[in-house]
Amino acid sequence: MGYLPCGIYHEYYKQDHAWWQTRFVYVKMVLLVLVLILFPYLVSPMWLSVAYTISYYILACMGVQLLIGYCGQITLGHAAFVAVGAYTSAMMVLFIPWPKLIVDWGLAYPISMIAAGIAAGMWSVLFGLPSARVKGFYLIMTTMAAQWITVPFIITQYVSRIGGRGHYFSLPPGTVKLGPWVIDSDVKVYYLSAALVVLLTLVMANLLRSKVGRAWIAIRDNDIAAETLGVNIVWYKLVAFFVAGFFAGIAGSFYVTALYFVSPEHYEWFFSLMWVGVILIGGVGSLHGTIFGSMFVVLVFKFLEMTIIPMTDMFPWFAMKLIYIKESAFGLAVVLFLLYEPNGLSYRYWQLKNYFNLWPFSY
Amino acid sequence: MTRNNETPADTPLLKVEDIHISFGGVAALTGVTFEVKGGEIFSLIGPNGSGKTVMMNCINGLYRPQKGNISFDGKLISGLSPHQRAEMGISRTFQKIELFSGMTVLDNIRLGRHIHLKSGILSSCLYVGKTAREEIESRKFIEEEIIDLLEIEHIRNHVTGMLPYGMQKRVELARALALNPKILLLDEPLAGLNLEEVEDMARFILDINEEKRWRVTCVLVEHDMGVVMDLSDRVMVLNFGEKIAEGIPHEIQDHPDVIKAYLGEVEELYVTRR
Ligand SMILES: Nc1ncnc2c1ncn2[C@@H]1O[C@H](COP(=O)(O)OP(=O)(O)O)[C@@H](O)[C@H]1O
Ligand SMILES: [Mg+2]
Numbered sequence: 001m002g003y004l005p006c007g008i009y010h011e012y013y014k015q016d017h018a019w020w021q022t023r024f025v026y027v028k029m030v031l032l033v034l035v036l037i038l039f040p041y042l043v044s045p046m047w048l049s050v051a052y053t054i055s056y057y058i059l060a061c062m063g064v065q066l067l068i069g070y071c072g073q074i075t076l077g078h079a080a081f082v083a084v085g086a087y088t089s090a091m092m093v094l095f096i097p098w099p100k101l102i103v104d105w106g107l108a109y110p111i112s113m114i115a116a117g118i119a120a121g122m123w124s125v126l127f128g129l130p131s132a133r134v135k136g137f138y139l140i141m142t143t144m145a146a147q148w149i150t151v152p153f154i155i156t157q158y159v160s161r162i163g164g165r166g167h168y169f170s171l172p173p174g175t176v177k178l179g180p181w182v183i184d185s186d187v188k189v190y191y192l193s194a195a196l197v198v199l200l201t202l203v204m205a206n207l208l209r210s211k212v213g214r215a216w217i218a219i220r221d222n223d224i225a226a227e228t229l230g231v232n233i234v235w236y237k238l239v240a241f242f243v244a245g246f247f248a249g250i251a252g253s254f255y256v257t258a259l260y261f262v263s264p265e266h267y268e269w270f271f272s273l274m275w276v277g278v279i280l281i282g283g284v285g286s287l288h289g290t291i292f293g294s295m296f297v298v299l300v301f302k303f304l305e306m307t308i309i310p311m312t313d314m315f316p317w318f319a320m321k322l323i324y325i326k327e328s329a330f331g332l333a334v335v336l337f338l339l340y341e342p343n344g345l346s347y348r349y350w351q352l353k354n355y356f357n358l359w360p361f362s363y
Numbered sequence: 364m365t366r367n368n369e370t371p372a373d374t375p376l377l378k379v380e381d382i383h384i385s386f387g388g389v390a391a392l393t394g395v396t397f398e399v400k401g402g403e404i405f406s407l408i409g410p411n412g413s414g415k416t417v418m419m420n421c422i423n424g425l426y427r428p429q430k431g432n433i434s435f436d437g438k439l440i441s442g443l444s445p446h447q448r449a450e451m452g453i454s455r456t457f458q459k460i461e462l463f464s465g466m467t468v469l470d471n472i473r474l475g476r477h478i479h480l481k482s483g484i485l486s487s488c489l490y491v492g493k494t495a496r497e498e499i500e501s502r503k504f505i506e507e508e509i510i511d512l513l514e515i516e517h518i519r520n521h522v523t524g525m526l527p528y529g530m531q532k533r534v535e536l537a538r539a540l541a542l543n544p545k546i547l548l549l550d551e552p553l554a555g556l557n558l559e560e561v562e563d564m565a566r567f568i569l570d571i572n573e574e575k576r577w578r579v580t581c582v583l584v585e586h587d588m589g590v591v592m593d594l595s596d597r598v599m600v601l602n603f604g605e606k607i608a609e610g611i612p613h614e615i616q617d618h619p620d621v622i623k624a625y626l627g628e629v630e631e632l633y634v635t636r637r
Contacts, residue, residue, distance in 0.1 A: 203488045210487035210494055211480040218463055218474050225461040228423060229542065230449030230478035239484060 036194045040187045048186040050302050052258055055193030057278060057294035059251035062204055062287075063124075063244030064275045069285035070208065071240040072220030073131055074140050076272050077147035081245045083267035084123045084150065085116035085252030087159055090169050090262045092116075093176065095162075106177035109257075116253035117246040123150070124245025125238050132234040147269050156264045168263030176257045183257045196254055200247060205287060207243065216240055220285075270327070277334040283344025292345035300333065301326055376401040376546060376580050382421055382431035391417040392428070392604045399546070404572050404581045406591045408615075409601035410624060415584045416458055418601070419548050422582070423455050424448045436545065450478050452545030456535045456552055458584070464524030468534050471523055472509055475541025476501045505541060508576075513537045513567055529560040536564070540571060546580045547571065553587050565590050592616065600624065 040048060060082050067073045092112035102108055127146035131139055160168065176183045183189055207213050215236045218226035227233050256262055274297070282293020304326055312319040337344065375398040382395045392414045399405045407415050420426040422433060424445035433441050440448055454475075463471050480501060482494040510516055513533055518526060523534055532552060539547060549568065553561050571577045585591050591598060592612040600608040600615060602624040608615055615621055 206490035207484075207487055210490060210498065211477060211482065212484055212487050214470065214474055215477060217466070218477075221463040221465055222461055224425065225457075225463065226474070227445045228425070228449060228455060228461075229474050229538070230446045231474070232444075232446045 040190060045186060048190045050298060052190045052193040054294050054298045055197045056251055056255045056258070057298055058197050058291055059200060059254060060248055061275045061278045061290045061294055062200060063247040065279045065290045066204070067240055067244045068276065069279055070213065070220060071216040071237065073237060073240065075143040076140055076276065077127065077143040078248055078275050079267040079269065079271040080146045080150035081120040081124045081248035082252040083155055085120040085249030086256050086262045087155060088119045088249065089113055089116040089253035090171060090256050093171065094169060106179040106181065109176050109178055113250060113253040117249035120249025120252065121242040121246035124241045124248070128238055128241030131237045147272055151264055151267050160264060168261045170261035171256065189258050192257065193254060196250065200250065201287065212239065274330060277330060280334055281337045281344060283346030286344065286346035288349055289344045289346035292349065296345060297330065300329060304329055374401055375399065376436060377422065378434045379422065380432045382428045384417060384421060384426060384428040390604050395606050397599050397606065397609060399580060399582055401580055402578060403596035404583055404594050406583045406585060406595040406598045407601065408585065408591060408598060413601040414604040415601055416550055419455060419550050419584060423453055423548055449542060453548070454539040454542040454544035455548035456539050456550060458550040458554065460531050460535055462523045462531055462535055466523060467520050468515060468523055469505065469519045471534055471538050472505050472541045473501065475538040476505065478542060509537050509541050512570065529556045532556065532564065536567060544579060546582065548582045550584045551586065553585055553590060561587065561590065565594060568594060
């Protein structure tokens with residue numbers, strides 16, 4: 001919990017429950033939204049793809065954060081649920097003979113996105129069922145099973161061969177349509193991603209400050225006490241798996257619009273591991289942490305690319321090794337964070353914020 | 364939203380029949396039977412390792428006895444899980460503190476209100492209307508009924524793990540009381556407290572039991588005989604997992620079997636801190 005600025009206090013409980021407790025915070029939030037809206041006009045187009053990749057990471061990592069950071073259920077198979085979402089959405093858009101009305105109104109994609117969330121959520125619950133019985137290391141094994149069963153086996157061997165295609169489904173231009181807008185440019189993909197991030201962050205923040213969120217945190221901190229207070233821990237764990245899977249499904253469904261195709265290699269195990277790394281870097285048990293971690297990781301990858309690609313003229317060797325360099329840099333970053341800033345970036349942000357809030361009496 | 368605890372006096376609220384439980388062949392409880400009447404303070408005493416905590420765990424559902432029945436409020440609860448029993452109105456504190464140590468005092472107590480919050484997952488996503496209203500009401504209840512009663516205004520926003528031991532015990536009581544329970548199981552609520560804290564805690568227990576607003580039936584496990592004799596309506600004595608005596612406090616004090624069971628601990632029996 002943060003501190004309020006000096007000289008400000010509440011007279012009603014209601015104020016204490018509000019998110020944005022001071023006018024300053026309102027101004028800050030309005031500015032943030034303005035920046036999100038104006039972003040495409042402020043930067044060169046290259047940064048749009050960086051921005052929506054960050055959004056994709058945020059959406060995917062939000063579920064990881066929920067499971068690990070808030071509910072204490074370690075998961076190492078989250079890419080599987082993102083994949084389920086991506087395939088559900090892509091296949092629904094491609095293969096369902098949508099009535100003309102729905103196509104004209106641009107509803108096929110939004111419907112498929114919600115279906116993707118639900119499908120991925122249920123798939124996640126299926127692999128969360130063992131959490132009723134097992135904890136810690138054994139649960140990690142079952143979530144890894146989700147990855148192995150879903151991606152290399154079901155999706156690669158069967159799903160991606162549906163319709164006699166070779167390896168991937170591509171979405172012909174114009175198929176991804178959201179209401180009147182055809183999502184066909186980086187700017188539109190960016191706006192879609194920003195809207196989804198804002199919306200789902202609000203949903204997650206609301207869940208976390210209500211009964212459900214408190215139950216999750218209670219299970220993480222002391223499951224015996226939680227159960228004694230009337231929390232049905234099996235049910236709430238499964239709800240956590242569902243919500244995490246739902247977010248992953250939305251993330252997968254969204255990213256289809258950015259890639260214009262789906263293929264199993266975007267959902268390899270490395271991504272499951274990386275998204276756990278993202279929350280370690282950003283801060284475990286913090287929504288801000290999910291956002292900071294995603295920004296950090298995507299930006300570091302981008303800077304690596306930007307410094308290495310020009311060098312490939314001189315050292316062609318680098319071009320071959322880029323992906324390994326990225327992965328090693330990521331591993332190094334996680335290790336350094338665990339050693340030197342185990343609370344993650346969000347903790348630094350929190351310190352900074354309280355420093356300013358308590359100023360000038362910061363002791 | 365407040366529960367009326369006016370159970371008619373002298374009807375059994377909790378009925379424990381012939382409980383047997385053993386761990387790896389070591390019997391922790393053998394054939395224990397007793398009843399707790401609505402409105403009373405029923406104390407459970409006995410030397411260390413005699414099975415008092417195990418009995419609390421059986422009542423609240425953390426342990427499943429191998430034999431025997433427990434009924435509460437006229438219903439058989441032996442097959443229910445702890446969270447179901449909590450919903451029926453059974454609440455407890457622990458001998459070894461089980462707080463959510465990373466949370467603030469207020470958030471700990473909020474979890475005590477869990478069973479009284481009815482809004483679903485979808486409305487929680489939006490946090491409008493009912494959910495928001497319910498949260499405010501719950502906060503009001505916590506502030507006006509719990510925090511005020513137990514005198515913890517000054518620490519409501521402190522992280523519980525950082526509080527002194529005596530305060531942690533009090534927060535645990537606050538959290539258990541927030542359930543608005545019909546019965547409260549208190550496992551050594553006074554252990555490790557200093558004199559002043561013991562007096563406060565004993566007063567709180569009496570308040571919770573006697574005040575018209577609460578009238579919570581209490582099952583108390585305690586070593587401090589002075590307090591036990593003062594507070595209890597009835598006392599039951601366990602020794603090596605067997606019930607050796609039951610009665611009103613002064614009968615128990617002079618009971619030969621009880622004195623024998625405490626032999627070697629006789630001094631402790633009569634040590635009072637008040
Ligand atoms: N989970 C458990 N596993 C094995 N033995 C246990 C367990 N819980 C309690 N016991 C044993 O049951 C007996 C009674 O313990 P307990 O009820 O804690 O005593 P006390 O009366 O001091 O509270 C002790 O011998 C203890 O070792
Ligand atoms: Mg004990």
